[in-house]
Amino acid sequence: xxxLFVRAAPFAAALLLPVTPALAASGEPVNPWVAAAYxxxxxxxxxxxxxxxxxxxxxxxxxxGMVGMLIAVGTTLVTHSIASLPEIGVAILIGGGxxxxxxxxxxxxxxxxxxxxxxxLVGLAAVLVGIAAYxxxxxxxxxxxxxxxLTVSRVELGLGVAIGAITFxxxxxxxxxxxxxxxxxxxxxxxxxxxxxxxxxxxIGLTAYFAIAPTxxxxxxxxxxxxxxxxxxxLLIIPIGGADMPVVVSMLNSYSGWAAAAMGFTLxxxxxxxxxxxxxxxxxxxxxxxxxxxxxxxxxxxxxGFGAESGPSDGAAKIDRPWKRGSxxxxxxxxxxxxxxxxxxxxxxxxxxxxxxxxxxxxMLKEEGVNVKYAIHPVAGRMPGHMNVLLAEANxxxxxxFELEDINSEFAQADVAFxxxxxxxxxxxxxxDKGSPIYGMPVFDVEKAKxxxxxxxxxxxxxxxxxxxxxxxxxxxxxxxxxxKKMCExxxxxx
Amino acid sequence: MDFISILSIFVMxxxxxxxxxxxxxxxxxxxxxxxxxxxxxxxxxxxxxxxxAGAQADGGQAAKWLGLVGVVLASVNIFGxxxxxxRMLAMYKKKERK
Numbered sequence: 001x002x003x004l005f006v007r008a009a010p011f012a013a014a015l016l017l018p019v020t021p022a023l024a025a026s027g028e029p030v031n032p033w034v035a036a037a038y039x040x041x042x043x044x045x046x047x048x049x050x051x052x053x054x055x056x057x058x059x060x061x062x063x064x065g066m067v068g069m070l071i072a073v074g075t076t077l078v079t080h081s082i083a084s085l086p087e088i089g090v091a092i093l094i095g096g097g098x099x100x101x102x103x104x105x106x107x108x109x110x111x112x113x114x115x116x117x118x119x120x121l122v123g124l125a126a127v128l129v130g131i132a133a134y135x136x137x138x139x140x141x142x143x144x145x146x147x148x149x150l151t152v153s154r155v156e157l158g159l160g161v162a163i164g165a166i167t168f169x170x171x172x173x174x175x176x177x178x179x180x181x182x183x184x185x186x187x188x189x190x191x192x193x194x195x196x197x198x199x200x201x202x203x204i205g206l207t208a209y210f211a212i213a214p215t216x217x218x219x220x221x222x223x224x225x226x227x228x229x230x231x232x233x234x235l236l237i238i239p240i241g242g243a244d245m246p247v248v249v250s251m252l253n254s255y256s257g258w259a260a261a262a263m264g265f266t267l268x269x270x271x272x273x274x275x276x277x278x279x280x281x282x283x284x285x286x287x288x289x290x291x292x293x294x295x296x297x298x299x300x301x302x303x304x305g306f307g308a309e310s311g312p313s314d315g316a317a318k319i320d321r322p323w324k325r326g327s328x329x330x331x332x333x334x335x336x337x338x339x340x341x342x343x344x345x346x347x348x349x350x351x352x353x354x355x356x357x358x359x360x361x362x363x364m365l366k367e368e369g370v371n372v373k374y375a376i377h378p379v380a381g382r383m384p385g386h387m388n389v390l391l392a393e394a395n396x397x398x399x400x401x402f403e404l405e406d407i408n409s410e411f412a413q414a415d416v417a418f419x420x421x422x423x424x425x426x427x428x429x430x431x432x433d434k435g436s437p438i439y440g441m442p443v444f445d446v447e448k449a450k451x452x453x454x455x456x457x458x459x460x461x462x463x464x465x466x467x468x469x470x471x472x473x474x475x476x477x478x479x480x481x482x483x484x485k486k487m488c489e490x491x492x493x494x495x
Numbered sequence: 496m497d498f499i500s501i502l503s504i505f506v507m508x509x510x511x512x513x514x515x516x517x518x519x520x521x522x523x524x525x526x527x528x529x530x531x532x533x534x535x536x537x538x539x540x541x542x543x544x545x546x547x548a549g550a551q552a553d554g555g556q557a558a559k560w561l562g563l564v565g566v567v568l569a570s571v572n573i574f575g576x577x578x579x580x581x582r583m584l585a586m587y588k589k590k591e592r593k
Binding site: 041042045046048049050052053054055058059061062065066068069072073076077080084085087088091092093094095096097098099100102103104106108111114115118119121122124125126128129131132133135136138139140152249250253256257259260261263264265266267268269270271272273274275276277278279280281282283285286289376378383384385386388389392393395397398399400401403 | 498501504505506508509511512513515516517518519520521522523524525526527528529530531532533534535536537538539540541542543544545546547548555557558559561562563564565566567568569570571572573574575576577578579580581582583584585586587588589590
């Protein structure tokens with residue numbers, strides 16, 4: 001059989017030859033053209049990510065990704081028995097339609113929950129594929145000579161469904177928290193670390209046992225792995241608070257990749273393995289960047305509970321300190337006179353949908369000859385790059401938007417720092433107060449600016465870390481207490 | 496393919512991923528998540544195999560339906576993920592030089 005395929009030189013001709021699925025089995029010959037097609041798909045996915053190194057190349061990258069997916073799906077369809085083709089077509093139409101419409105309609109501010117929702121689907125799809133492979137191992141070519149599932153495939157299957165299930169239930173919780181269906185506050189179960197470690201150990205132990213057990217009676221073990229994995233995903237995410245969501249979303253992104261990779265191992269499919277590895281590393285790197293930007297260890301984020309310990313009483317006590325209230329007119333006047341204005345957006349801007357009003361304000365200032373820049377902290381918002389997308393949506397050119405390390409030295413020359421919906425990322429306690437929960441987190445040096453405007457809904461609320469902010473009480477600070485969008489619109493009127 | 500060649504591909508791809516992702520500009524981290532989401536739905540390949548296999552074995556019929564549901568879920572992600580990435584990337588514009 002193998003020799004026949006090697007001789008079938010023309011690419012298209014080789015693809016048209018139906019390959020029996022069993023040929024894809026580990027250790028058996030694989031149609032080299034099929035393998036090559038999957039490899040090409042994998043390379044196109046690498047190029048898709050490579051394109052994101054700059055906004056100019058990013059759209060071409062996205063197209064590479066689409067072509068890669070087309071090749072992977074097309075190759076699979078032509079090389080497998082196409083008896084179910086009508087059903088498959090309907091399934092793709094239904095799914096594709098839902099996905100496409102959702103992608104068109106979703107508001108940019110809702111992007112974090114959309115991504116979390118999408119992650120849950122990858123996880124669930126991985127679980128379904130894993131179960132299907134367990135039920136019909138012959139079709140996946142993972143049987144050994146005696147008709148049993150190969151040991152190595154059992155390990156891969158067990159891991160694949162476990163990671164998929166964790167991705168699914170974890171992402172569902174993340175979605176509910178981000179979407180506001182569930183409180184963003186951490187939910188702390190007693191003994192949760194013991195329970196979580198116990199469940200994890202159970203999953204690992206059962207997977208090992210599933211690999212070596214005789215086939216008869218493995219059903220119960222397999223289903224228990226699936227069930228426990230759904231449970232642990234749920235348990236892992238409920239104690240994690242809203243401010244740590246960027247890390248959680250990145251982590252689940254990573255998991256969805258590892259789930260795809262594990263299934264790729266089962267199928268011996270290079271496109272799935274390459275993609276899984278890419279997505280897995282991507283999510284892991286994003287989690288690392290987010291943790292570093294908060295000066296927290298990954299373990300402490302996963303352990304959860306951040307922001308739960310702050311009592312309202314100590315917050316109230318500190319608010320008795322004197323602070324100055326500014327008006328939209330003050331802000332308009334001061335910024336019109338300024339030479340350099342730096343705008344620092346945070347999650348509050350997303351909640352108030354204020355990005356368009358902010359850009360309008362910046363445009364008016366630019367007409368007055370003011371140099372306006374935006375400063376974005378890596379953890380601003382609810383997912384990596386959240387603020388950048390919102391500003392891009394409001395037509396803010398990306399070369400006016402700067403990252404923390406690129407702009408932090410400019411605050412000393414700034415006349416006005418305009419903080420809108422951010423709090424912890426401008427808190428000097430991170431630099432000075434060793435006892436503060438955010439100590440060591442890299443923050444903007446806003447206190448070096450000549451004047452600070454702090455847009456905030458009220459004085460009562462403190463940031464997600466539950467820490468009071470020295471900036472509120474500084475001599476050069478004026479608090480603009482209002483809804484972020486309303487305040488910007490008032491400033492625009494006053495300009 | 497034997498396990499060790501598959502493992503080699505996997506490890507190499509992890510390294511490629513590591514270097515490629517570090518070169519992604521932080522401004523595009525949200526599109527990065529959306530597009531990785533879309534491409535991780537290459538898991539649709541597994542769902543297609545299950546759906547295409549039909550009733551070859553005892554569990555074949557059940558596997559087929561699970562596969563079809565998997566195809567629906569993965570398709571939501573593929574179309575949704577690429578479309579939303581495209582939408583986001585179209586918004587990133589450079590300053591207009593007058």
